[in-house]
Amino acid sequence: MKDGFYNIIKGKFLVSDDALKNWRFIIFLSLLALVMIASSHNADKKVHRISKLNSEVKELKSEYVDVRMILMQSRMESKIIAAMENRGLQPSINPPKRIRIIEKEE
Secondary structure, three states: OHHHHHHHHHOHHHOOOOHHHHHHHHHHHHHHHHHHHHHHHHHHHHHHHHHHHHHHHHHHHHHHHHHHHHHHHHOOHHHHHHHHHOOOOOOOOOOOOOOOOOOOOO
């Protein structure tokens, strides 16, 4: 067992007669490690992109609420009356009348 350990330390398994299968295995493990590293980086990129998009969604929701509040305030009757008084228009004192058109059948 001691000799086997020293052979591994010295790297004799890489230059022995059956070293070709050892090299194949080492290259296979290296390729698997590269694939794992690449997939890990890809996953990290996706996590960062999701985080960025979530913060953007929160910002857009906040902007939507602000714009909706401004719109609701600008549609209030008192705001419209104040804006039209600057242009010289005033609300009517008389309520509107409904006009009915009745068609006669011939």
